[in-house]
Amino acid sequence: xxxxxVEDERRLAENVAAAIRDGAGFxxxxxxxxxxxxxxxxxxxxxxxxxDLMLPKLDGASILKTLRTRKDQTPVLVLTANQETTSVIxxxxxxxxxxxxxxxxxxxxxxxxxxxxxxxxxxxxxxxRLRDLAINTLEQSVARDGTQIDLSPTEYRILEYLIxxxxxxxxxxxxxxxxxxxxxxxxxxxxxxHVSNLRKKLDPGDGRAYIQTLRGRGYKLQPxxxxx
Numbered sequence: 001x002x003x004x005x006v007e008d009e010r011r012l013a014e015n016v017a018a019a020i021r022d023g024a025g026f027x028x029x030x031x032x033x034x035x036x037x038x039x040x041x042x043x044x045x046x047x048x049x050x051x052d053l054m055l056p057k058l059d060g061a062s063i064l065k066t067l068r069t070r071k072d073q074t075p076v077l078v079l080t081a082n083q084e085t086t087s088v089i090x091x092x093x094x095x096x097x098x099x100x101x102x103x104x105x106x107x108x109x110x111x112x113x114x115x116x117x118x119x120x121x122x123x124x125x126x127x128x129r130l131r132d133l134a135i136n137t138l139e140q141s142v143a144r145d146g147t148q149i150d151l152s153p154t155e156y157r158i159l160e161y162l163i164x165x166x167x168x169x170x171x172x173x174x175x176x177x178x179x180x181x182x183x184x185x186x187x188x189x190x191x192x193x194h195v196s197n198l199r200k201k202l203d204p205g206d207g208r209a210y211i212q213t214l215r216g217r218g219y220k221l222q223p224x225x226x227x228x
Contacts, residue, residue, distance in 0.1 A: 001026040001047040002178045006037030019106040025157045034058030047117050052079045068095035075120040121164045155198040162221040171218040
């Protein structure tokens, strides 16, 4: 998953980005002013935007209004120091999906981020099923019949992203963009190795692999047990 964080307080931005990367395993791009944030939102596909209101060059409310005018329905979590009822109602009317008052606990922020990403994918529960696998997105764990399958952080993130796109061909570039931040190109030569390792670890041993590689096109998850 890929998050856009628009926050001009550098120390806060660093702490929030680190919490999301370490706690959720999501890629995070950071914009330190409103105009850069709006530009990035227009150029890249994000699973969530975490948006401060008080920003240089362009304020957060204007960014939110512009996004919704463009019919961009990316979930937006607003960070605000003003929690008066009228201000909150205005934010929600502009199209914000949730808000968090400053100062905030990083654990609560992380919980809100995960919930909004799930909601944006149309998933209400953190517990997902893939044939005989159970994926817990809160614990970032995978089990088969109660037995844990040991995945690396990158392998887990690949699986979680693919599971939200069942039977859809996911190009290598798209997968890389949602796994890593601006420097995703330098990881392009190792993605095949991660997918290969993930496929081996998930292999049920009956000849029906969970992940199919389509050479030159990308990767496709096979959630149907009858699919060869």
